[in-house]
Amino acid sequence: MFESILNWIMANPYEVAALLLVPAIPLLFFNILPLLVVMERRGAAFIQDRPGPNRAGIWIPILNIRLRAFGMIYNACDFVKLAVKERFDPKFATSFGYYAAGPFIPLLVALILPAFIPMFAPIWYQSSSGSLAALAGTTISTHSGLLALFAFSSLSIYGLVLGSWASNSKFALLGGMRASAMMISYEVSIGLAAAGMFLIVGSFDLAKIATWQGAHTWGIVAQPVGFVLFTVAMFAECNRTPFDVVEGDSELVAGFHTEYGAMRFMLVMSAEYFHVIVASALISTLFLGSYHLSPIPLPLGHDGAMVDLDDRWMRANLGGVCAFMLAVGAIGAAAFAWLIHGRRVHYNRSGASDAAMRSKEYLLYIGAIGGAAVAMAIGAFLVAGWRPQPATLIGGVPLWGGLVDVVTAVAQFHVLVGKILLVSWLFVWVRWTVPRFRYDQIMALGWKVLLNIALINLLITAIIVKLVH
């Protein structure tokens, strides 16, 4: 029995990989969340000319160092605090389960969404029956793709409205009502802004849209107006500043989650941040070339409209691509270590009472990050010359074999995560730049401006697509 299972695993490695990826992809996405929280807190602080939360640390007794890890420890502290805090039900909240169910719905919905987003190019392989098969980069690959994603993402609003209504508080109810109004106004613009890409690609499938961008060009080049509209509408969809009237802390206490505390509050906040990650992933996938590295497709024998040239180029020059990515990482890490060195020098000069202890701590960071930079630089030199050849060619589709497939998938996933982090920074950056719109201004912008521009953009795109074909 055991041996037969083992034999099946050995014979079908790609099928096993596909099975493992189903739970792995949402979990991998979830790992970006603490990074985003730190980015939000420290980014806000840096924009406002202050150091930000930098106190919480883990005491390391032998070295006598308080390891603060750039504010990362606050995530653990927040989790412990909110998890062990007393669960509090307001007396006036609806006693039936609606109040408790409210915060769960947005998080559950948000956890489903990454399943639709392709993490890497489809990997072609020969199945045990001898036929050609593809391992998709998504957990759920359907032809309805983005439509299904939008359908699920709209469900999260039910959680907000349900929770705010069940709270029986006027502030929460106003927040929930605003949330539903925002959803109705901006969902239209989101769909119409993305519709340009559907017309050009001819499919709702996110994997197809990603492949098209590898074969032709990034969506932002093909649909620049669509990109701006989609990004603005996504800010509204995520209830982020300047469209955060749903929370509206200066008017509505905390909006729809006024009556939620402890772990329920954390669920609400996690869902909010997870929505930002998913929105960043969607913007990256639709308009910023998804997992593709090069913004222009590379000439490599154009044989058919939907051949992912960027993906083929990456596989053929895998050593060079990996060397480039490692070099970028090494330069980034070296710059980071240099910045920490600057902090260390400055803090030593400041005459603070704990300068000696912090000096040691900074030295530890410089050693770790500088070491990582050196390791990445050495790795870049080692892999630079690797130019793999396809193992076999079946029906004009090159099959590359296990190692190349794994390395390419990991590299493409990192490209996508890099783009997600950059777009997430845009969310943070805009939040601390643009003040909140008034409610009527938001409605005016959504219905009178965005919708009209999206319609005109769609019309022009449709005419051009019709003329080209």
Added chain:
Amino acid sequence: MAKVIPRPDLGVWERLYIGEIFKGLMTTFGHAAKSLTNPAHFPTLLYPEQQPDIPRDHRSRHRLMKRADGSPRCVACYMCSTACPARCINIVAEESPDKHIEKRPVRFEIDLLLCVFCGYCVEACPCDAIRMDTKLAVLVGGDRAGFVIDKKGLMDWEPKDYPASDTQSQKAPGGSLNAKALEELKSGSDH
């Protein structure tokens, strides 16, 4: 007469909004980049570790000056508690064993929650026994009683925390002028 503030006249470019948002983004990015690269750029202070630069004449928590032998310079004359507008100084006097000095404080308490930090007590003191130059930026206490500071607390300071030019502080025990001051005290010239 009401003052009319006219709304700013926005041009087409401002009303398009997107360009103005971009200008704002550049401003905030400039601040973020400066904060990231130059730690000296922060106007903030990492407080308990880094102490603020307090000016010389800043009035903060009081201290009682000490003679070379460690006894308080205070002669319990009640000048400070009489001058005090907040009535926060409570002195109990007793007879001094020293024949040159009439009285000395057996209790000297200041309620810092009542104190208005006006400095009248320092001005009123005839023998420079009370000062407000401890440069403590923040006063901390767990309860009301914790803010009532007694004679021991008022005299709990070290000459090394005060500059060498501060002669009176340096004459206190442990100070750089202590030995000389002790000799003068024994000869009975400095009271």
